[in-house]
Amino acid sequence: xxxxxxxxxxxxxxxxxxxxxxxxxxxxxxxxxxxxxxxxxxxxxxxxxxxxxxxxxxxxxxxxxxxxxxxxxxxxxxxxxxxxxxxxxxxxxxxxxxxxxxxxxxxxxxxxxxxxxxxxxxxxxxxxxxxxxxxxxxxxxxxxxxxxxxxxxxxxxxxxxxxxxxxxxxxxxxxxxxxxxxxxxxxxxxxxxxxxx
Amino acid sequence: xxxxxxxxxxxxxxxxxxxxxxxxxxxxxxxxxxxxxxxxxxxxxxxxxxxxxxxxxxxxxxxxxxxxxxxxxxxxxxxxxxxxxxxxxxxxxxxxxxxxxxxxxxxxxxxxxxxxxxxxxxxxxxxxxxxxxxxxxxxxxxxxxxxxxxxxxxxxxxxxxxxxxxxxxxxxxxxxxxxxxxxxxxxxxxxxxxxxxxxxxxxxxxxxxxxxxxxxxxxxxxxxxxxxxxxxxxxxxxxxxxxxxxxxxxxxxxxxxxxxxxxxxxxxxxxxxxxxxxxxxxxxxxxxxxxxxxxxxxxxxxxxxxxxxxxxxxxxxxxxxxxxxxxxxxxxxxxxxxxxxxxxxxxxxxxxxxxxxxxxxxxxxxxxxxxxxxxxxxxxxxxxxxxxxxxxxxxxxxxxxxxxxxxxxxxxxxxxxxxxxxxxxxxxxxxxxxxxxxxxxxxxxxxxxxxxxxxxxxxxxxxxxxxxxxxxxxxxxxxxxxxxxxxxxxxxxxxxxxxxxxxxxxxxxxxxxxxxxxxxxxxxxxxxxxxxxxxxxxxxxxxxxxxxxxxxxxxxxxxxxxxxxxxxxxxxxxxxxxxxxxxxxxxxxxxxxxxxxxxxxxx
Numbered sequence: 085x086x087x088x089x090x091x092x093x094x095x096x097x098x099x100x101x102x103x104x105x106x107x108x109x110x111x112x113x114x115x116x117x118x119x120x121x122x123x124x125x126x127x128x129x130x131x132x133x134x135x136x137x138x139x140x141x142x143x144x145x146x147x148x149x150x151x152x153x154x155x156x157x158x159x160x161x162x163x164x165x166x167x168x169x170x171x172x173x174x175x176x177x178x179x180x181x182x183x184x185x186x187x188x189x190x191x192x193x194x195x196x197x198x199x200x201x202x203x204x205x206x207x208x209x210x211x212x213x214x215x216x217x218x219x220x221x222x223x224x225x226x227x228x229x230x231x232x233x234x235x236x237x238x239x240x241x242x243x244x245x246x247x248x249x250x251x252x253x254x255x256x257x258x259x260x261x262x263x264x265x266x267x268x269x270x271x272x273x274x275x276x277x278x279x280x281x
Numbered sequence: 282x283x284x285x286x287x288x289x290x291x292x293x294x295x296x297x298x299x300x301x302x303x304x305x306x307x308x309x310x311x312x313x314x315x316x317x318x319x320x321x322x323x324x325x326x327x328x329x330x331x332x333x334x335x336x337x338x339x340x341x342x343x344x345x346x347x348x349x350x351x352x353x354x355x356x357x358x359x360x361x362x363x364x365x366x367x368x369x370x371x372x373x374x375x376x377x378x379x380x381x382x383x384x385x386x387x388x389x390x391x392x393x394x395x396x397x398x399x400x401x402x403x404x405x406x407x408x409x410x411x412x413x414x415x416x417x418x419x420x421x422x423x424x425x426x427x428x429x430x431x432x433x434x435x436x437x438x439x440x441x442x443x444x445x446x447x448x449x450x451x452x453x454x455x456x457x458x459x460x461x462x463x464x465x466x467x468x469x470x471x472x473x474x475x476x477x478x479x480x481x482x483x484x485x486x487x488x489x490x491x492x493x494x495x496x497x498x499x500x501x502x503x504x505x506x507x508x509x510x511x512x513x514x515x516x517x518x519x520x521x522x523x524x525x526x527x528x529x530x531x532x533x534x535x536x537x538x539x540x541x542x543x544x545x546x547x548x549x550x551x552x553x554x555x556x557x558x559x560x561x562x563x564x565x566x567x568x569x570x571x572x573x574x575x576x577x578x579x580x581x582x583x584x585x586x587x588x589x590x591x592x593x594x595x596x597x598x599x600x601x602x603x604x605x606x607x608x609x610x611x612x613x614x615x616x617x618x619x620x621x622x623x624x625x626x627x628x629x630x631x632x633x634x635x636x637x638x639x640x641x642x643x644x645x646x647x648x649x650x651x652x653x654x655x656x657x658x659x660x661x662x663x664x665x666x667x668x669x670x671x672x673x674x675x676x677x678x679x680x681x682x683x684x685x686x687x688x689x690x691x692x693x694x695x696x697x698x699x700x701x702x703x704x705x706x707x708x709x710x711x712x713x714x715x716x717x718x719x720x721x722x723x724x725x726x727x728x729x730x731x732x733x734x735x736x737x738x739x740x741x742x743x744x745x746x747x748x749x750x751x752x753x754x755x756x757x758x759x760x761x762x763x764x765x766x767x768x769x770x771x772x773x774x775x776x777x778x779x780x781x782x783x784x785x786x787x788x789x790x791x792x793x794x795x796x797x798x799x800x801x802x803x804x805x806x807x808x809x810x811x812x813x814x815x816x817x818x819x820x821x822x823x824x825x826x827x828x829x830x831x832x833x834x835x836x837x838x839x840x841x842x843x844x845x846x847x848x849x850x851x852x853x854x855x856x857x858x859x860x861x862x863x864x865x866x867x868x869x870x871x872x873x874x875x876x877x878x879x880x881x882x883x884x
Binding site for chain 2 (some may be wrong): 098110112114118122125126129207209210211217235
């Protein structure tokens with residue numbers, strides 16, 4: 085895209101891409117809202133199969149939650165580095181953010197595999213269907229974020245991510261923080277508050 | 282990446298772009314608007330033919346024209362086509378063509394995303410309609426109630442086509458919704474404050490907010506259905522403890538706001554047409570705007586009135602009954618504003634005006650039966666009968682389609698430079714009003730007398746033979762009125778009167794430029810000093826015929842259509858249960874998105 089910042093005047097002074105992205109996040113809130121609401125409606129209504137307190141491992145997931153929270157910090161530092169034109173630290177923090185995202189995905193993969201071994205699958209009961217769908221959609225969003233961050237990292241290596249492109253990093257950051265916030269809600273609702281226990 | 286703003290040589294598009302390739306790669310909002318219009322009208326005719334077959338089957342008792350299974354496919358595709366492939370994209374045609382012109386912009390905020398929305402819509406529509414070729418058109422009704430749609434009860438491809446098709450269409454709607462909100466919020470010309478915006482633009486803005494927030498909800502409902510059918514999850518599986526009402530809640534949580542997605546743009550259109558042909562500013566502009574916003578907000582609080590018959594209990598029934606009655610107030614307010622606009626005006630009964638008046642009359646009738654549904658005891662008598670069919674057709678044909686036709690006749694000269702023939706337009710209107718009332722009014726009685734909807738035939742002992750025949754005759758008159766319209770379009774192409782900038786004496790910005798407008802819309806950026814710039818002295822700066830300085834016009838690009846093709850491949854792969862095609866589609870989509878993101882393109 086072009087250097088929209090300098091080239092275009094908008095009625096509100098807000099950048100078009102940024103405004104569009106906020107609207108997209110609004111839309112995503114309804115998507116995750118519906119998924120979370122369904123999880124809550126169905127919680128404790130499984131007829132058979134493993135349920136929340138038999139399966140969920142709060143200590144392990146706390147670590148991955150901490151990992152994802154730290155990635156948001158790295159994201160903030162990445163944006164700051166790009167804005168001040170610091171190439172080295174831009175790369176370091178972008179790579180760190182993406183790396184922490186990959187670690188989170190690793191935890192999720194481990195968690196999914198373990199749960200399946202313990203008998204919780206998509207098909208086995210309502211908990212399985214709602215849990216894997218909700219957390220799976222979140223994981224998918226993290227994956228998209230990781231790919232996005234790696235793209236920015238490569239652009240930085242190519243020397244094409246100067247301060248004039250800070251807005252692109254800022255928008256990626258909006259997405260990343262949003263995905264992080266959604267996880268905090270999911271972690272609280274699914275793991276910490278288990279009404280069926 | 283981008284060419285830098287400084288290094289770029291701005292230029293007026295010199296030679297007019299033409300040919301099929303120029304349409305495929307276009308990013309011009311006006312061309313995309315025309316593409317939306319033509320495509321949606323084609324789907325509208327398909328949905329209309331489906332309706333005529335349905336009515337032909339029901340003309341006489343014990344009809345044998347189609348069997349029960351075909352009938353199920355016909356009413357499902359009729360509803361799905363009219364809602365998602367006809368009315369919504371017909372409105373989108375006007376969003377595309379008119380919003381940038383009405384706010385004084387040269388294009389939408391994201392021209393390539395706009396092209397992408399159109400192609401995704403087209404591919405989604407074709408995907409859905411292709412189901413007929415496999416004899417497996419969706420057959421679960423347009424609201425596809427669980428668990429009729431589950432694998433156990435619908436093992437064929439029918440519901441797969443429906444789920445995947447709607448999912449693809451949802452992508453187009455959300456992308457367009459975001460695009461138009463940013464356009465309206467950010468691309469207004471200097472002086473075009475929010476409360477100076479034309480009412481059509483205002484209602485479009487409200488509509489887009491509903492689209493952006495309501496579509497994710499149906500996306501989730503469809504994802505659950507998709508997973509149930511493809512991966513054996515239990516979302517709508519009663520045997521595993523699942524609740525069938527989950528589908529109904531999610532569907533109608535989307536579905537009722539969807540009703541306002543269908544009708545609000547039309548309310549915007551008539552709010553443009555009525556003042557123009559009454560030679561009077563809209564009565565109570567601010568009230569019309571605020572009531573539109575209020576409808577958009579309140580539309581989220583009424584969905585369960587579709588579900589009174591499921592036994593939600595007295596508290597839920599009372600709450601949703603009350604909210605439904607309340608939402609009639611801002612709607613009624615608008616109707617009084619429209620009537621007051623005409624009151625004391627110098628009314629010119631041109632075709633667009635006739636359709637706008639027809640809209641008001643028919644919409645009042647549809648609104649009255651709607652208010653009847655808000656009372657649960659009354660609703661229980663009407664649920665699943667032809668009374669409901671009568672209601673939705675008064676609102677959507679008498680309301681939405683009449684309003685859209687008002688817009689078509691009103692803006693045709695702006696879009697194509699020629700005025701549609703008045704006599705034929707009036708004949709179209711007359712046949713349509715007669716057709717609507719003959720076809721849909723008896724349905725009220727048929728329903729109250731106990732005929733259920735969606736039954737492929739009925740017995741003569743019900744005593745409904747005559748009324749059903751009358752309804753069928755009305756449907757064919759209604760269908761026939763569109764032949765007059767099509768002939769009118771063909772006739773006007775050759776013989777129509779050339780339109781100047783402002784053939785109707787309209788007050789809003791789109792009438793300040795030539796018909797059709799130049800590719801760059803405005804030769805200079807408008808400076809708007811009034812809500813009715815063309816009706817006010819010094820309401821607008823001079824817009825010269827020839828641009829005083831070169832204007833940059835965005836070029837064409839094929840990445841939006843290729844990205845859309847990748848999404849289509851994904852859906853095709855899914856319906857074929859071919860993981861390789863799905864992965865290929867995903868890969869191609871991602872590849873196209875990257876090429877799109879990094880191609881030099883300057884808005």
